[in-house]
Amino acid sequence: MTPHRRVSKQVRVPRLTVKAILTDMDGTFTKFNLDYMRMRRSALRLLEEAGLMHPNFSDQMSIYAMLNELRGTINTDRFNEIKKRIYAMVEKIEAEAAEQVQLMPGAREALDELKQMKKKIVVVTNNGRRGTDRTIDRLELGGVFDGVVTRDDADLLKPDPGIVLKALSLARVNADDAILVGDSIIDIRAARAASVRSVAVSTGPFPAARLLEEEPDFIVSSFLEVPGLVRRLDG
Numbered sequence: 001m002t003p004h005r006r007v008s009k010q011v012r013v014p015r016l017t018v019k020a021i022l023t024d025m026d027g028t029f030t031k032f033n034l035d036y037m038r039m040r041r042s043a044l045r046l047l048e049e050a051g052l053m054h055p056n057f058s059d060q061m062s063i064y065a066m067l068n069e070l071r072g073t074i075n076t077d078r079f080n081e082i083k084k085r086i087y088a089m090v091e092k093i094e095a096e097a098a099e100q101v102q103l104m105p106g107a108r109e110a111l112d113e114l115k116q117m118k119k120k121i122v123v124v125t126n127n128g129r130r131g132t133d134r135t136i137d138r139l140e141l142g143g144v145f146d147g148v149v150t151r152d153d154a155d156l157l158k159p160d161p162g163i164v165l166k167a168l169s170l171a172r173v174n175a176d177d178a179i180l181v182g183d184s185i186i187d188i189r190a191a192r193a194a195s196v197r198s199v200a201v202s203t204g205p206f207p208a209a210r211l212l213e214e215e216p217d218f219i220v221s222s223f224l225e226v227p228g229l230v231r232r233l234d235g
Contacts, residue, residue, distance in 0.1 A: 030103055087151070098135045123145055128151055202222075
């Protein structure tokens with residue numbers, strides 16, 4: 001298979017060994033139901049009330065990006081206080097979403113198939129630990145994953161490589177032995193920054209055409225196709 005092409009039986013793929021699947025959660029193996037706009041606007045209100053608005057802040061900008069811009073412009077204690085308040089608000093919204101989230105069609109079967117293939121599976125998400133754990137518990141996936149890495153476990157979140165490197169360490173594999181599956185452009189960018197091959201899935205908010213602009217190594221239409229791709233990569 002050549003990069004950026006959809007998986008099909010007719011397309012050949014380069015051979016490599018996949019020991020671990022690092023996977024995003026929302027929009028990837030669970031149906032996307034997070035209200036990012038609500039989160040961002042709530043964060044903007046909090047920043048405005050604190051007198052910390054920047055001219056380029058908007059509801060089109062991720063909270064992580066806002067905080068990165070804010071970092072270094074105020075003292076560390078003040079920054080950590082604001083960050084804590086923002087993420088406490090975000091955590092509440094994530095927890096609400098976790099009570100309603102559902103699996104993507106075929107996702108459980110695909111995860112079970114990857115486990116049968118003796119692959120390590122590690123969740124790597126910018127979500128907080130509380131909502132992530134609740135989602136996994138509700139969907140009875142606790143026995144499927146070999147690890148879970150959230151924003152509470154790493155300083156650098158996607159699209160930066162820190163959280164992906166943390167997941168690699170948890171899985172005890174090298175970057176060459178893993179793939180990162182995700183529905184977002186930040187997953188593709190984070191994988192590239194961490195030297196991990198990216199697998200884009202077009203089941204989240206980003207259409208396939210937008211994902212292709214980021215040049216993922218592979219693109220599939222759903223998580224259900226991931227075991228088949230892994231088999232072909234393993235050769």
